[in-house]
Amino acid sequence: MFKVKYFMIPVNDYPRAYDTESLMEAIRAMKEFSAKHGKERRSLLVFKKLNDGGEELAGILTMRDIFKILKRSVECSESTEFFTMSWPSFYKKVLLSDCVSINVMEAIRPLVKVSVSPNESLTRATELMMIHNISILPVEEEGRIVGIVRIMDILDNIEDFF
Numbered sequence: 110m111f112k113v114k115y116f117m118i119p120v121n122d123y124p125r126a127y128d129t130e131s132l133m134e135a136i137r138a139m140k141e142f143s144a145k146h147g148k149e150r151r152s153l154l155v156f157k158k159l160n161d162g163g164e165e166l167a168g169i170l171t172m173r174d175i176f177k178i179l180k181r182s183v184e185c186s187e188s189t190e191f192f193t194m195s196w197p198s199f200y201k202k203v204l205l206s207d208c209v210s211i212n213v214m215e216a217i218r219p220l221v222k223v224s225v226s227p228n229e230s231l232t233r234a235t236e237l238m239m240i241h242n243i244s245i246l247p248v249e250e251e252g253r254i255v256g257i258v259r260i261m262d263i264l265d266n267i268e269d270f271f
Contacts, residue, residue: 113234114227116263117248117256122146124153128167132178132216133209135170152245154257155213166254168217169245178216224249225258234258 124142126135135153143149157167224247225234234246238260248256 111231112227113225113229113231113248113258116231116234116266117227117258118262119256120154120254122148123257124150126153126155126170126213127164128155128157128212128214130213131209132175132211132213135213135216136175136209154254155217163253166220166247167214168220169257170213170217171245174216174218178211223247224254226250227255231258231263235260235263 124139126138130138135155139150139153142153152169152171154166155168155170156164158164221241221243223237223241223243225237227248227250238244238246244260246258247254248258
């Protein structure tokens with residue numbers, strides 16, 4: 110049986126931001142992570158700092174979430190229908206600076222409160238992703254996030270299951 114621990118990405122091997130940061134700071138964290146580690150990630154983990162000094166996962170910011178914010182900002186600023194909008198609309202300095210200055214928590218979808226342990230089966234992780242319609246699942250051990258498992262990593266290795 111395949112276990113989650115063999116497919117998960119450790120939390121330290123993934124870009125992160127905090128819930129108090131702006132969308133621009135989160136985008137910068139993704140870029141810096143890619144430059145430093147030579148790995149491009151299309152999402153990052155957003156954490157909330159707790160009063161006791163710890164932290165908890167507040168959400169996952171994806172490229173799709175960032176694009177939705179850009180799209181919504183352009184739709185609000187354009188007087189024409191969205192389908193007639195051109196790519197140059199995305200590059201208006203005022204528009205971009207407004208949308209990337211928002212708090213990162215305004216851009217992410219609410220966190221689905223479901224996780225797996227490193228020793229659970231990959232079948233269970235896949236089942237949870239399908240039930241909750243998510244593609245990234247936190248891996249939790251002793252009450253803290255130790256990694257994530259992504260559907261794309263499971264699908265990349267699916268031939269190994271047979």
